[in-house]
Amino acid sequence: MFNVQPLSKQFESEFWSEINNKTKPLGALGQLETLAIQVLNIQSEIHGKLIKPVQINYPHLLVFAGDHGIADYGVSIAPSAVTGQMVNNFAANGAAINVFSKQLGWQLDVIDTGILQPINSISIRRQRLGCGTKPFHIEPAMSHTIMEQGFVFAKALVHEKFNEGCDLIAFGEMGIGNTSSASAIMSAIMELPAVESVGSGTGIDQATLLKKQQLIQQALDHHRIPKENVLDILATYGGFEIVQICGAMLAAAERKIPIVVDGFICTAAAMIAKLIDPNVQDYFIFAHSSGEQGHDKMLQWFDAKPLLNLDMRLGEGTGAALCLPLIQSALAFYNEMASFEQANVVNVVSDI
Numbered sequence: 001m002f003n004v005q006p007l008s009k010q011f012e013s014e015f016w017s018e019i020n021n022k023t024k025p026l027g028a029l030g031q032l033e034t035l036a037i038q039v040l041n042i043q044s045e046i047h048g049k050l051i052k053p054v055q056i057n058y059p060h061l062l063v064f065a066g067d068h069g070i071a072d073y074g075v076s077i078a079p080s081a082v083t084g085q086m087v088n089n090f091a092a093n094g095a096a097i098n099v100f101s102k103q104l105g106w107q108l109d110v111i112d113t114g115i116l117q118p119i120n121s122i123s124i125r126r127q128r129l130g131c132g133t134k135p136f137h138i139e140p141a142m143s144h145t146i147m148e149q150g151f152v153f154a155k156a157l158v159h160e161k162f163n164e165g166c167d168l169i170a171f172g173e174m175g176i177g178n179t180s181s182a183s184a185i186m187s188a189i190m191e192l193p194a195v196e197s198v199g200s201g202t203g204i205d206q207a208t209l210l211k212k213q214q215l216i217q218q219a220l221d222h223h224r225i226p227k228e229n230v231l232d233i234l235a236t237y238g239g240f241e242i243v244q245i246c247g248a249m250l251a252a253a254e255r256k257i258p259i260v261v262d263g264f265i266c267t268a269a270a271m272i273a274k275l276i277d278p279n280v281q282d283y284f285i286f287a288h289s290s291g292e293q294g295h296d297k298m299l300q301w302f303d304a305k306p307l308l309n310l311d312m313r314l315g316e317g318t319g320a321a322l323c324l325p326l327i328q329s330a331l332a333f334y335n336e337m338a339s340f341e342q343a344n345v346v347n348v349v350s351d352i
């Protein structure tokens with residue numbers, strides 16, 4: 001269903017020599033340099049060798065919301081109703097992601113992938129796969145047919161964004177109970193006990209954390225899915241929003257759009273995407289290290305170093321949103337900084 005091309009990196013050495021000739025000590029812009037190279041490599045796949053300015057013209061952030069059957073079993077501080085209430089808040093521009101998107105220039109879309117009760121608002125896109133998933137410690141969260149429908153929805157949405165000119169994409173999520181799904185996915189893939197993958201989510205107390213760990217361990221023991229059976233892992237533990245984020249990541253990489261990966265839940269979707277097609281990682285920009293325990297281990301699984309560490313654990317795509325100015329700075333220094341020759345500065349690397 002997905003076919004992601006790896007980056008050819010055809011012009012990478014030319015991009016590096018240009019960056020290394022700019023008026024700075026070698027490597028002194030740190031991760032901004034590797035970020036610039038990654039985006040240049042991706043954009044040159046589409047446009048060939050790049051003429052300046054290289055820019056992000058149309059960044060889109062898609063927030064996928066869905067409800068979770070397991071949320072009825074005491075794993076979160078909030079009831080499932082809060083998912084729909086927050087979706088209304090997104091529609092009214094009142095959430096953190098609305099504020100950051102407006103401030104930073106993201107085009108924001110909110111997608112109902114299956115909250116308990118649909119919301120009648122033209123600002124919410126309907127790609128519903130049901131009225132919440134099944135409680136996954138008892139039975140699979142969804143069938144394969146429903147999961148595949150989620151991939152179809154996600155692919156169509158990303159193609160639409162691509163046709164509108166989207167040249168950077170980020171995903172966010174909203175779903176009470178979805179850290180339970182993400183932890184189960186992490187444990188199944190990394191073969192870790194629940195105590196290592198389960199954290200406090202929205203901020204549960206110690207007793208609730210213990211209960212959440214037990215419930216997820218019970219689910220892992222009940223289903224016992226081999227780590228190779230990645231689609232079974234997704235259908236069994238996933239949320240509707242996680243499925244659609246996973247499909248959207250693969251579809252964006254197929255279209256050679258750089259993807260900003262948000263926190264714990266989005267990274268779980270990214271793990272599945274990578275196991276479906278390993279080439280997808282070429283397109284991932286890891287935004288931040290979430291405050292959710294387990295996220296740093298997920299990032300290690302990708303051998304990834306995120307751009308930010310702000311102890312954020314909100315979701316909604318907020319960590320990803322904050323990276324847009326960093327990506328723009330990476331391209332701005334590439335476009336505009338003078339070379340040693342242009343600025344008459346001795347090249348400390350080649351002249352000493």
Ligand SMILES: O=C(O)c1ccc[n+]([C@@H]2O[C@H](COP(=O)([O-])O)[C@@H](O)[C@H]2O)c1
Nearest residue numbers: 076175177178179201202263264290315
């Ligand atoms: O993105 C993260 O790293 C993150 C970490 C913890 C919680 N969240 C958000 O909190 C909600 C899930 O938390 P919980 O406790 O209900 O599983 C969901 O709406 C997520 O967006 C998000």
Ligand SMILES: Cc1cc2nc[nH]c2cc1C
Nearest residue numbers: 078082174202314315316
């Ligand atoms: C209020 C609230 C807002 C959120 N945004 C993302 N997850 C959330 C969870 C809660 C509880």
